Amino acid sequence: MPSTRSLRRTAFVLAAAAMCLLSACSPVAPSMTAPTTSAATTAATTEPVGNDAPPVDAPSPRFAIGCDAVLPRTALVALLGAGEAPLGEVDLGAVSAPDASAAAQVGALECAWNDGRVGSTWTGPVEGAQSVRLGIVPDAQEAAQAYADLYNGGETPTPYGATAQGPRCVAFDVDAFCELHGWLAEAWIALQIDGIVLEEGDTEASLAAEFTALTDAMIAALADVGSSSEPWMPPASTRSVEECEQLTTPAELTEVTGLPDLRFGLSWDGPRVGQYWYSVQETGAMRCSIGFSQSESGYGTVSYLPGGDWRYLLERDAWIADGGAFVDVPGLDSEAAVLRCADDSQPCMLDLRLDRGWVRISFPEVPPASVTYLPEGLDFVAARSSIVELASRIVANAG
Structure with a gap:
C-alpha cells in the first residue's frame, strides 16, 4: 500500500x-x-x-x-x-x-x-x-x-x-x-x-x-x-489626511476611551520594503496604531485609504447583513458609518466613508482572563463602547 x-x-x-x-x-x-x-x-x-x-x-x-x-x-x-x-x-x-x-x-x-x-x-x-x-x-x-x-x-x-x-x-x-x-x-x-x-x-x-x-x-x-492597459485613478477628495496626528492624539484617545498612558502613530518594524509598504506609499494609506506607552502591547488601530470609499460602498451591505448597523456620526452623511461591535468575543469595528476616503477604527475583542500581560484595572468593554464618540472626534479633526 x-x-x-x-x-x-x-x-x-x-x-x-x-x-x-x-x-x-x-x-x-x-x-x-x-x-x-x-x-x-x-x-x-x-x-x-x-x-x-x-x-x-x-x-x-x-x-x-x-x-x-x-x-x-x-x-x-x-x-x-x-x-x-x-x-x-x-x-x-x-x-x-x-x-x-x-x-x-x-x-x-x-x-x-x-x-x-x-x-x-x-x-x-x-x-x-x-x-x-x-x-x-x-x-x-x-x-x-x-x-x-x-x-x-x-x-x-x-x-x-x-x-x-x-x-x-x-x-x-x-x-x-x-x-x-x-x-x-x-x-x-x-x-x-x-x-x-x-x-x-x-x-x-x-x-x-x-x-x-x-x-x-x-x-x-x-x-x-499579461496585463491590461490602464490603471484605475482614485477620485479626488476634499479632505487631505497625511499624518496620524491629523486624526487624533494620545490625550484625546485617553479622554474618549478611558484607557491611560496611550501612544498613537505609525508603527513599523523592520526594513521599509515589500508589497504592503510599496502600496501604502503609492496610495497614501496609513495604519495608525493605538498602544500602551509603558509596554509593547497594542490596543487597536485607525486605518485610512484615500480614494478608498469604493471598498466601503462595495462591502457595506455585507457588513449590515452580517449583523452591522448604520450609526450616526456628526459630520458624515447618512449611511456613511457602519458599526460591528455586538459580540465582545470579536473585534469591534466602525467603518466610515470620509468624503471619498475610507476609515476604519478597530478595537480588539475583550481579552480573556488568561491574558495577564496587559496593564491591570482597565475597562475594555467601556473602551469599546466609546468607538462612535472617537469616530466623531476623528471626523471633526480631519477637517
Whole structure:
C-alpha cells in the first residue's frame, strides 16, 4: 500500500501537470533575466451594490487571470498535505482594513486561502494552521528588486535569477513554510504558504523542489495572460489626511476611551520594503496604531485609504447583513458609518466613508482572563463602547 507521502507526491504531480496543461508551461522555462517594466496596465471597472444602488467606480486587478487559474487550490492542497480542516478561499475584500486594501487600489491581484482557524489578537496564531497568501503587483519592478536585493544578502541567485528571493522552504518540528518573492513574468510576485505538513523523508530541499514545480506553473500561467492597459485613478477628495496626528492624539484617545498612558502613530518594524509598504506609499494609506506607552502591547488601530470609499460602498451591505448597523456620526452623511461591535468575543469595528476616503477604527475583542500581560484595572468593554464618540472626534479633526 502506498505511503501517505507517496500519495501526496502523486497528487502534487497531477495538480502541477494540470496547471501546465492550462498554461502551456511545459516547454517554457522561467526567465533568468529581469523583464522590462510593462506599460501602465486595468481600466477602472464598475460593480453594483445592492439592488437599486448605482454601480461603484472601483479598481480591479490589472491581470487577466483569477486566483484559482494562477494558483489552483488542488495544487495547494497537494503541497500542504492533510491538515485539521479543509482549505478554503478567503474573501479579502470582506476582511481587509483600509491600509491592507491599498494593493487592490493599485491593481494588484490578491489571493488567500486558509483552513478557517484564525488566531486571537491576544493569544496569537493557531499552531499548525494552514494558509496561503499571494500578491501580484503591477508596475513595481524597482521596489521588487529592492526587496530581492535586501533579502538575498549577496547569496547565489535563485533558480529564477537575481530578480527573485526564493523559492525556499523552511522546516520546523512538525510543519514548514515556503515562499517566493520577485519580479517575474513582468509582475511583482509574493507567495507564502504556511502549515505544510511534514512527512517522513521530507527535507527543506525536497519541499523546495515541489514548491518550485508549483511556482514554475504559476509564473508561466501569469506570463501567458499579461496585463491590461490602464490603471484605475482614485477620485479626488476634499479632505487631505497625511499624518496620524491629523486624526487624533494620545490625550484625546485617553479622554474618549478611558484607557491611560496611550501612544498613537505609525508603527513599523523592520526594513521599509515589500508589497504592503510599496502600496501604502503609492496610495497614501496609513495604519495608525493605538498602544500602551509603558509596554509593547497594542490596543487597536485607525486605518485610512484615500480614494478608498469604493471598498466601503462595495462591502457595506455585507457588513449590515452580517449583523452591522448604520450609526450616526456628526459630520458624515447618512449611511456613511457602519458599526460591528455586538459580540465582545470579536473585534469591534466602525467603518466610515470620509468624503471619498475610507476609515476604519478597530478595537480588539475583550481579552480573556488568561491574558495577564496587559496593564491591570482597565475597562475594555467601556473602551469599546466609546468607538462612535472617537469616530466623531476623528471626523471633526480631519477637517
